[in-house]
Amino acid sequence: MDDPRPSLEPSSPARQPAPAPASVPERGADTPGRRAVRRFGRNRAAAASAVVLALLLLGVAIGPWLSPYAPDAISTDQFSPPDGRHWFGTDVHGRDLLARVLYGTRISLVVGAVGAGVSLVIGVLWGATAGYVGGRWDHIMMRVVDVLYSLPSIVFVIVLITTLEQYFGQWIARWLSPASGGTVRMLLLFAGLGAVSWLTMARIVRGQVMSLRTRSFVEASRALGAGHVSILRRHILPNISGVVIVYVMLTVPSVVLSESFLSYLGLGIQPPQASLGSLIADGATQINPFRTYWWLIVCPAGVLVATLLALNFVGDGLRDALDPRSEE
Amino acid sequence: MDLIKRILFLPPLLLLITFLAFVLVRVAPGGPFDRERRPASPEIERHIRAKYHLDESIGRQYLRYVGGLVRGDFGPSLKYRSHTVNDIIRQGLPVSLIVGGAAFGVALGLGIPLGFFTAVRRHRWEDMAGGFIALLAVCIPGFVVGPLLVMGLAIHWRLFPVALWGTASHAVLPVMALGIYFAGRVSRLMREGMQSTLTADFITTARAKGLSESAVLWRHAFPLAVLPVVSYAGPLLADLLTGSFVIESIFQIPGIGVFLVNSSLNRDYPMVVGLVLLYAALLLVLNLAVDCIHFWLDPRTRHG
Numbered sequence A: 001m002d003d004p005r006p007s008l009e010p011s012s013p014a015r016q017p018a019p020a021p022a023s024v025p026e027r028g029a030d031t032p033g034r035r036a037v038r039r040f041g042r043n044r045a046a047a048a049s050a051v052v053l054a055l056l057l058l059g060v061a062i063g064p065w066l067s068p069y070a071p072d073a074i075s076t077d078q079f080s081p082p083d084g085r086h087w088f089g090t091d092v093h094g095r096d097l098l099a100r101v102l103y104g105t106r107i108s109l110v111v112g113a114v115g116a117g118v119s120l121v122i123g124v125l126w127g128a129t130a131g132y133v134g135g136r137w138d139h140i141m142m143r144v145v146d147v148l149y150s151l152p153s154i155v156f157v158i159v160l161i162t163t164l165e166q167y168f169g170q171w172i173a174r175w176l177s178p179a180s181g182g183t184v185r186m187l188l189l190f191a192g193l194g195a196v197s198w199l200t201m202a203r204i205v206r207g208q209v210m211s212l213r214t215r216s217f218v219e220a221s222r223a224l225g226a227g228h229v230s231i232l233r234r235h236i237l238p239n240i241s242g243v244v245i246v247y248v249m250l251t252v253p254s255v256v257l258s259e260s261f262l263s264y265l266g267l268g269i270q271p272p273q274a275s276l277g278s279l280i281a282d283g284a285t286q287i288n289p290f291r292t293y294w295w296l297i298v299c300p301a302g303v304l305v306a307t308l309l310a311l312n313f314v315g316d317g318l319r320d321a322l323d324p325r326s327e328e
Numbered sequence B: 001m002d003l004i005k006r007i008l009f010l011p012p013l014l015l016l017i018t019f020l021a022f023v024l025v026r027v028a029p030g031g032p033f034d035r036e037r038r039p040a041s042p043e044i045e046r047h048i049r050a051k052y053h054l055d056e057s058i059g060r061q062y063l064r065y066v067g068g069l070v071r072g073d074f075g076p077s078l079k080y081r082s083h084t085v086n087d088i089i090r091q092g093l094p095v096s097l098i099v100g101g102a103a104f105g106v107a108l109g110l111g112i113p114l115g116f117f118t119a120v121r122r123h124r125w126e127d128m129a130g131g132f133i134a135l136l137a138v139c140i141p142g143f144v145v146g147p148l149l150v151m152g153l154a155i156h157w158r159l160f161p162v163a164l165w166g167t168a169s170h171a172v173l174p175v176m177a178l179g180i181y182f183a184g185r186v187s188r189l190m191r192e193g194m195q196s197t198l199t200a201d202f203i204t205t206a207r208a209k210g211l212s213e214s215a216v217l218w219r220h221a222f223p224l225a226v227l228p229v230v231s232y233a234g235p236l237l238a239d240l241l242t243g244s245f246v247i248e249s250i251f252q253i254p255g256i257g258v259f260l261v262n263s264s265l266n267r268d269y270p271m272v273v274g275l276v277l278l279y280a281a282l283l284l285v286l287n288l289a290v291d292c293i294h295f296w297l298d299p300r301t302r303h304g
Helices: A032-042 A044-066 A097-133 A135-149 A153-175 A181-196 A199-213 A216-223 A228-265 A276-285 A295-322 B002-027 B042-051 B058-070 B085-120 B125-139 B142-156 B168-198 B201-208 B213-225 B227-241 B245-250 B257-266 B269-297 B299-303
Strands: none
Touching (some): A032 A295, A044 A097, A044 A295, A097 A135, A097 A181, A097 A199, A097 A228, A097 A295, A135 B002, A153 A181, A181 A228, A199 A228, A228 A276, A228 B142, A228 B245, A276 A295, A295 B142, B002 B058, B058 B269, B085 B168, B085 B213, B085 B227, B085 B269, B142 B168, B142 B245, B168 B213, B168 B227, B227 B269, B257 B269
């Protein structure tokens, strides 16, 4: 309760460009940041999803400790349907599916968050540079984006991951000496997924920066002798942060989805590690006309869908809340 | 003018994309003959490489490839050596076109009405329910919908065949599994476009003139509100028509989506480049078409 301003505040888009720390409003004052928080709270779906997401994070953080089963402990209890002992049932090796799903969700979320982070860094740097410099460089940089758009991203990811693995896999493994092959694969996934999902971010950021660059407060700052770096840091980046936050929130689910897809192909997370995608893929291989082990698909898929829904609702809610034009 | 310039730019752009794909798959480690059933002796492998001109410099290989392209020859497949890339595209593309085209129809046919309806009934329960359905569709990937449809409609109720390709009923489940996700995305775009159009001044003017509500919605709002969907439809159609790996492998359909992924994994160089070229050409032409439709739908560009 010492600081009434939530951490969201410095990145609120409606923040005027150059408020010194001295202009921190008093407790109870109606700041744009606080209005945004209030709007977000009034959006019931978004608020509920934020709670769901928080519970999910808590679950995957402490769940594996609470679960009596290790995610890779093999037992003779094969294909047992969900019951009191195994809430999500067991798989072909008699492993507890709940423990595996908790563990897989953790990996999927980490990949999603880091992948979105990588795409954020590349996308913002690329888009902001193109939009700010303008002219010929802008033209060249955006044509590069156009060309990358017209390569099928799946081909790009496959080639990128296998290439990186060949050239950097050994190096990373040596650098993180006790690292397992699984960790190296995850780092490569981060790089690969980030490297293909920054294109839209770059386009959005470029558009925003181009319109901000000619605004009068930026011109004024330039007239006062501010350098490019300080203009970008003090004026441009704070003003695009709202759009960027929203887009990052919506990138996380799409990266989680791509990771699931790659793991489904066998290119992502390697067994015995598991992600939601590889769990669903394992379940799909057990489909046969004689016995349906529905829980092997329904349980991981249910958690995946719930996670994606919550992320999307929160992203949509943030977009509406951070938009100063949305009605009160 | 601009259109002619863009059409003239297409061939060089495609050539650039081909070159990038060509270099990309060759720089990647591994080669097309790494996973042969029995390890070939160095002698034999050298012969195979010489037969496919893989022992030449990359520049010469590229020129040779472009020379073939000019004659409409996509080259041999290095993995399925009794087939050329032309053969495989000729066999697989029609199947992918049917599944992808039908899924495109599902995406627009379900997505546009749902988005339109939810935007018109804004803030009522229909909006909430429709919005939730659309978001749910976006959150269920094809590799979940596919197995669930198979377990429910094919295995349990025996309404449709489980997999394979042949009659029209074989196409139903794959088309649904592929189309539902995109119907959700289209619906969300349509809803957003419609919502922002309905708050515009010219809609207020149209209402003030005493036009009927249906004339306001369909004649005035719809052509503008559908623009985001039109922009999205170009890349979407290119994506759908070149096949989906997941759907084709779940339902055992002989399309080209499976080949795109497998050939990148196997480093079947001519195959990857040929399919990337196909996708890129489709994408660029469809984006051109999208811009033409934009021009025709948006009165501001038409009269401006």
